[in-house]
Amino acid sequence: MNAKRNRHIRIFDTTLRDGEQTPGVTLTIEDKIEIATQLSKLGVDVIEAGSPMSSDGEKKVVKAIAKEKLECEVCALARATKGDIDKAIECDVDLIHLFIPTSPVQMKYAVNLSPNQVLSSTAKMIDYIKKHGLKCEFSPMDATRSNMTFLKKVCKTAETTGANIINIPDTVGIMTPKTTSEFIGEIKSEINIPISIHCHDDFGMAVANSLAAVEAGAQQVHCTVNGLGERAGNASLEEVVMALHMIYKIKTGVNTRLLYSTSRIVSTLTGLFVQANKAIVGENAFAHESGIHTRGVTVKPLTFEPIKPELVGRKRKLVAGKLAGTRGIKAELEEVGIHVNDKQLKEIVKRIKNLGDKGKMVTDADLIAITSAVIGEVIAEEKIVDLYDLAVMTGIKVIPTASVRLVLDGTEYSAAETGVGPVDAALKAIQKLTQNLAKITLNEYRLEAITGGSNAVAEVVIKVEDEKGNIISARAAREDIVMASVEAMINGINKCLIKNRKQGK
Ligand code: KIV
Numbered sequence: 103m104n105a106k107r108n109r110h111i112r113i114f115d116t117t118l119r120d121g122e123q124t125p126g127v128t129l130t131i132e133d134k135i136e137i138a139t140q141l142s143k144l145g146v147d148v149i150e151a152g153s154p155m156s157s158d159g160e161k162k163v164v165k166a167i168a169k170e171k172l173e174c175e176v177c178a179l180a181r182a183t184k185g186d187i188d189k190a191i192e193c194d195v196d197l198i199h200l201f202i203p204t205s206p207v208q209m210k211y212a213v214n215l216s217p218n219q220v221l222s223s224t225a226k227m228i229d230y231i232k233k234h235g236l237k238c239e240f241s242p243m244d245a246t247r248s249n250m251t252f253l254k255k256v257c258k259t260a261e262t263t264g265a266n267i268i269n270i271p272d273t274v275g276i277m278t279p280k281t282t283s284e285f286i287g288e289i290k291s292e293i294n295i296p297i298s299i300h301c302h303d304d305f306g307m308a309v310a311n312s313l314a315a316v317e318a319g320a321q322q323v324h325c326t327v328n329g330l331g332e333r334a335g336n337a338s339l340e341e342v343v344m345a346l347h348m349i350y351k352i353k354t355g356v357n358t359r360l361l362y363s364t365s366r367i368v369s370t371l372t373g374l375f376v377q378a379n380k381a382i383v384g385e386n387a388f389a390h391e392s393g394i395h396t397r398g399v400t401v402k403p404l405t406f407e408p409i410k411p412e413l414v415g416r417k418r419k420l421v422a423g424k425l426a427g428t429r430g431i432k433a434e435l436e437e438v439g440i441h442v443n444d445k446q447l448k449e450i451v452k453r454i455k456n457l458g459d460k461g462k463m464v465t466d467a468d469l470i471a472i473t474s475a476v477i478g479e480v481i482a483e484e485k486i487v488d489l490y491d492l493a494v495m496t497g498i499k500v501i502p503t504a505s506v507r508l509v510l511d512g513t514e515y516s517a518a519e520t521g522v523g524p525v526d527a528a529l530k531a532i533q534k535l536t537q538n539l540a541k542i543t544l545n546e547y548r549l550e551a552i553t554g555g556s557n558a559v560a561e562v563v564i565k566v567e568d569e570k571g572n573i574i575s576a577r578a579a580r581e582d583i584v585m586a587s588v589e590a591m592i593n594g595i596n597k598c599l600i601k602n603r604k605q606g607k
């Protein structure tokens with residue numbers, strides 16, 4: 103039996119601690135509990151819930167998460183002081199993550215301690231934690247810029263005093279896979295308790311370095327969802343886990359099918375957008391546009407898909423654009439139940455490429471609109487929802503209000519709503535009128551491009567979701583932002599309704 107195949111790596115999630123240190127991110131107690139619950143479902147081994155010493159509110163959050171009785175261990179961060187440790191103990195966590203700087207620059211300028219003081223605090227504080235019956239994970243902060251002889255001495259002290267695991271932080275992200283591997287090898291030659299790794303992404307190597315540490319024998323990896331964390335962030339949980347599972351064939355307890363939904367929850371609650379080309383969870387991670395790719399994946403997914411999208415809770419997306427191929431566009435249309443003949447398909451591809459050449463982003467709605475025109479359907483006749491009239495009122499002393507008249511399946515209806523602005527009010531009125539046809543929610547709204555002066559064209563791109571979880575994008579461009587928003591919304595609603603009716607629902 104291959105020993106590597108049986109290896110299990112612990113996933114220590116620090117989204118709620120180092121992740122919350124991401125500039126601009128602050129989470130409420132409810133947000134943190136929601137993320138912790140999702141992380142527990144995801145199957146991480148440990149959640150670092152926060153730093154109780156930082157504020158009374160933070161202490162309350164950590165205590166609340168510990169009280170949730172999650173499937174995983176709950177950990178609190180503490181500096182090497184009794185005050186910090188007492189606050190962590192009062193939170194009833196399973197383990198305390200104790201840290202103290204060991205690099206010359208941080209010992210001198212961050213905490214003003216001599217190496218001997220660091221050594222004695224390490225021993226005293228670990229002893230204090232152990233005497234309270236808690237597990238202790240010990241981090242020599244800035245380990246990778248520390249003197250190796252001194253670092254080994256600190257780690258040995260931690261081990262002999264009773265630390266359960268030693269975590270090696272690459273605090274400022276200066277390691278490479280090679281130096282990380284050598285570093286972990288050195289520490290392992292001295293230490294018998296499990297070793298963990300904590301990498302930052304300052305040079306974009308956090309994931310690679312974490313994997314190198316695993317190769318060198320580390321048993322645990324610190325990571326964060328979407329790679330959140332101080333400065334450039336920490337090692338991304340989804341990337342570390344998928345690489346371990348698929349490239350190294352090393353197991354973790356993570357249910358990979360929940361990776362995408364977890365990423366979405368964290369992105370929504372932190373307000374931090376995930377870049378489109380981010381591995382595993384980015385919008386384009388499973389999207390194919392060029393002809394050779396779309397042809398390849400529709401015939402044999404393995405051609406251009408190293409990971410099955412379903413394995414991480416995603417779906418393949420074939421994108422219509424100037425690089426699109428005939429087969430990809432055909433497959434995309436068939437996915438929404440539209441079948442075209444070869445001649446029609448050729449014309450559709452030609453028009454999409456023309457749009458792409460003009461620099462236009464071709465959304466699903468464009469593809470359907472083009473296809474409808476090409477196959478001779480009059481788009482107006484296809485519309486289930488049509489705008490008859492719109493009036494908006496806004497100002498300093500009036501509540502923004504919109505009144506909308508729509509034709510739904512041939513009958514005219516009207517409604518008025520208020521909102522934070524005229525766009526919000528108009529979209530709410532549309533949703534109110536169409537809710538009996540289908541419950542469609544607005545997931546994303548972007549004012550994509552505004553060119554020129556005050557008569558500029560505003561381009562609104564939206565994503566709507568129907569009750570079955572189908573997500574559809576739509577867009578509209580107008581000189582009037584409210585009109586562009588309303589048209590995009592109606593476009594999206596029509597697309598959802600047409601798709602459902604074509605599928606016989
Ligand atoms: O990056 C770091 O050094 C840390 C410590 C608290 C472990 O986050």
Ligand code: ZN
Pocket residue numbers: 120271273300302332
């Ligand atoms: Zn860190």
